[in-house]
Amino acid sequence: MVHAEPGDDKMQKMYFLTGLMGCGKTWWGQRLAERLNLPFVDLDEQIEAGEGMSIPEIFNRLGENGFRQLEREYLRQLAYTPEAVVALGGGAPCFFDNLEWMKAHGIVIYLDTPVPLIVARLAANQHNRPLLANTPVGQLSERLENLLRQREPFYRQAHITIEQTGDTDLLPLLEAAIAKFHANSKW
Numbered sequence: 001m002v003h004a005e006p007g008d009d010k011m012q013k014m015y016f017l018t019g020l021m022g023c024g025k026t027w028w029g030q031r032l033a034e035r036l037n038l039p040f041v042d043l044d045e046q047i048e049a050g051e052g053m054s055i056p057e058i059f060n061r062l063g064e065n066g067f068r069q070l071e072r073e074y075l076r077q078l079a080y081t082p083e084a085v086v087a088l089g090g091g092a093p094c095f096f097d098n099l100e101w102m103k104a105h106g107i108v109i110y111l112d113t114p115v116p117l118i119v120a121r122l123a124a125n126q127h128n129r130p131l132l133a134n135t136p137v138g139q140l141s142e143r144l145e146n147l148l149r150q151r152e153p154f155y156r157q158a159h160i161t162i163e164q165t166g167d168t169d170l171l172p173l174l175e176a177a178i179a180k181f182h183a184n185s186k187w
């Protein structure tokens with residue numbers, strides 16, 4: 001297993017995208033991977049394929065604690081992937097020492113997205129997200145604000161924060177922020 005800090009030559013070429021559900025980690029992760037010519041990995045998809053169950057099924061059968069254990073294990077498996085852009089489930093950096101692990105294995109990028117933008121995106125498909133499935137649409141905003149309050153202390157420790165103000169193209173912002181990061185490190 002590789003353990004390194006940004007600026008250390010041994011570091012894996014991993015970019016971890018974090019942020020609340022619906023902030024566009026998968027969408028922008030796929031595009032960033034294409035642009036950087038790296039493989040793309042969606043951690044939730046890996047868990048679903050490996051366990052043969054959807055994320056809602058895993059929550060139903062094992063509860064959130066069971067899901068978090070799997071999330072931790074599958075994240076650690078990425079130590080054997082030398083390079084990739086990885087989209088994480090929104091809770092991943094907030095449990096166990098996952099954030100510390102990610103920071104030791106790559107660059108953590110937070111997609112900082114206003115809750116109203118997320119609500120507009122999720123209102124139609126909140127039901128495949130167990131943490132929101134029982135929240136009435138009228139309370140989605142409050143639920144997400146609460147989650148964000150709990151999670152921001154973790155998200156804010158990312159190496160790079162990208163402010164998403166609307167449905168605009170984030171790729172140039174991601175590329176510029178990553179180039180700046182690399183200019184200041186030996187990575």
Ligand code: S3P
Nearest residue numbers: 020021022044089090091129130
């Ligand atoms: C979760 C986010 C989901 C998924 C699970 C839990 C969370 O992924 O991992 O439902 O705790 O925020 P997305 O962020 O891709 O929706």
